[in-house]
Amino acid sequence: MKDKLIIVSGGMDSITLLHKHAQFIKLAVSFYYGQKHEKEIQCAVENCFMLEIPHITVDISAVGTLLKSDLLKNGGEIPEGHYEDLSMKRTVVPFRNGIMLSIAAGIAESNDCKEILIGNHAGDHAIYPDCRADFIAPMAEAIENGTYGKIQVYAPFLHMTKRQIAITGKSIDVDFSLTWSCYKGGTVHCGKCGTCTERKEALEGFDPTEYEA
Amino acid sequence: MKDKLIIVSGGMDSITLLHKHAQFIKLAVSFYYGQKHEKEIQCAVENCFMLEIPHITVDISAVGTLLKSDLLKNGGEIPEGHYEDLSMKRTVVPFRNGIMLSIAAGIAESNDCKEILIGNHAGDHAIYPDCRADFIAPMAEAIENGTYGKIQVYAPFLHMTKRQIAITGKSIDVDFSLTWSCYKGGTVHCGKCGTCTERKEALEGFDPTEYEA
Numbered sequence: 001m002k003d004k005l006i007i008v009s010g011g012m013d014s015i016t017l018l019h020k021h022a023q024f025i026k027l028a029v030s031f032y033y034g035q036k037h038e039k040e041i042q043c044a045v046e047n048c049f050m051l052e053i054p055h056i057t058v059d060i061s062a063v064g065t066l067l068k069s070d071l072l073k074n075g076g077e078i079p080e081g082h083y084e085d086l087s088m089k090r091t092v093v094p095f096r097n098g099i100m101l102s103i104a105a106g107i108a109e110s111n112d113c114k115e116i117l118i119g120n121h122a123g124d125h126a127i128y129p130d131c132r133a134d135f136i137a138p139m140a141e142a143i144e145n146g147t148y149g150k151i152q153v154y155a156p157f158l159h160m161t162k163r164q165i166a167i168t169g170k171s172i173d174v175d176f177s178l179t180w181s182c183y184k185g186g187t188v189h190c191g192k193c194g195t196c197t198e199r200k201e202a203l204e205g206f207d208p209t210e211y212e213a
Numbered sequence: 214m215k216d217k218l219i220i221v222s223g224g225m226d227s228i229t230l231l232h233k234h235a236q237f238i239k240l241a242v243s244f245y246y247g248q249k250h251e252k253e254i255q256c257a258v259e260n261c262f263m264l265e266i267p268h269i270t271v272d273i274s275a276v277g278t279l280l281k282s283d284l285l286k287n288g289g290e291i292p293e294g295h296y297e298d299l300s301m302k303r304t305v306v307p308f309r310n311g312i313m314l315s316i317a318a319g320i321a322e323s324n325d326c327k328e329i330l331i332g333n334h335a336g337d338h339a340i341y342p343d344c345r346a347d348f349i350a351p352m353a354e355a356i357e358n359g360t361y362g363k364i365q366v367y368a369p370f371l372h373m374t375k376r377q378i379a380i381t382g383k384s385i386d387v388d389f390s391l392t393w394s395c396y397k398g399g400t401v402h403c404g405k406c407g408t409c410t411e412r413k414e415a416l417e418g419f420d421p422t423e424y425e426a
Contacts, residue, residue: 058275066319066320066323067323068323094320095318099316101315102311105308106306106309107279109308129360129361130360139351139352139355142351143311145348146310146348147342
């Protein structure tokens with residue numbers, strides 16, 4: 001029974017989730033919100049095409065222009081270094097997961113989907129408040145109560161590390177070269193920003209990524 | 214201290230809320246999501262202009278095209294009758310308040326606002342699941358936890374009836390002729406749809422509205 005909607009950014013976490021649950025997914029949704037690394041969406045499109053899963057990109061760039069974050073085209077430079085560095089806080093997009101989950105809830109209800117799959121994980125770093133369990137739990141309750149109990153939220157990677165997600169992906173033959181992480185959105189992964197650093201650590205030993213550095 | 218963001222549709226509830234808390238409001242936000250009665254937004258603009266409150270309209274019509282509701286331009290005819298009628302359920306926009314609150318949370322955090330004001334009320338009818346306390350409470354918690362505790366949600370009309378809101382508005386001289394309810398979005402209020410029926414009952418005795426019927 002295909003009755004799940006997945007939020008898929010095109011990063012290694014959501015692409016792993018996509019492949020893991022492919023047979024149950026009715027609709028995949030990506031968001032364009034003005035991110036510098038919009039090429040991640042192309043990875044989502046390619047993986048969905050390969051898996052024959054209908055995919056839509058929702059353009060909420062008008063919302064993005066009203067948000068402050070260095071991750072966005074209207075923001076400052078992407079900092080380099082590790083996620084835990086304070087400078088990485090500037091790449092947080094205010095309430096991004098809340099915005100994506102809410103819109104996904106409306107789309108899910110409109111398409112008779114029963115569940116929203118999201119690949120966020122809290123284990124690795126704490127700078128993103130809308131990735132953590134104490135956000136996901138009330139958000140899931142709000143979505144359930146706000147849709148007559150029709151829509152559930154499922155975040156199976158919530159308590160996993162990125163390394164564990166990478167190993168899960170590897171075990172089901174996810175092609176990580178068809179995923180995108182780098183916040184800078186250049187031709188190849190920069191290898192220096194927080195998300196590249198994290199990607200390298202997670203994929204160590206089986207990393208097909210071409211890095212600039 | 215002006216540190217509140219208000220979600221203002223242009224209807225009588227949110228306009229009453231706007232006038233009641235005007236001195237504390239830093240930013241007013243309306244959403245264009247493809248509603249047939251987009252002229253409600255003009256009422257929001259006019260009242261904000263009068264009160265010298267900065268106002269922005271966020272265009273999420275790309276999201277609206279993906280939602281199923283007769284309230285939307287891509288939906289069917291607006292039914293006539295009372296809100297309690299089953300046919301009115303077709304005017305529910307899936308998870309609308311969740312979508313608006315989430316985007317408002319991101320905008321609030323980006324503009325150093327501390328609170329989101331929303332004029333929803335649960336008392337009058339039960340067909341809108343995302344108007345009720347069991348939606349607002351977890352949604353408020355998700356927003357608080359998803360913004361490092363920076364943003365609170367305040368829905369002071371939650372347990373009031375529309376009649377009580379109307380009386381509150383009258384007591385502070387709200388000009389209800391500068392508010393819009395009718396879902397049909399014609400030249401004047403139709404007087405027959407669910408929201409017109411409700412408006413008439415709420416404003417009885419001091420209703421300045423011109424009705425078609």
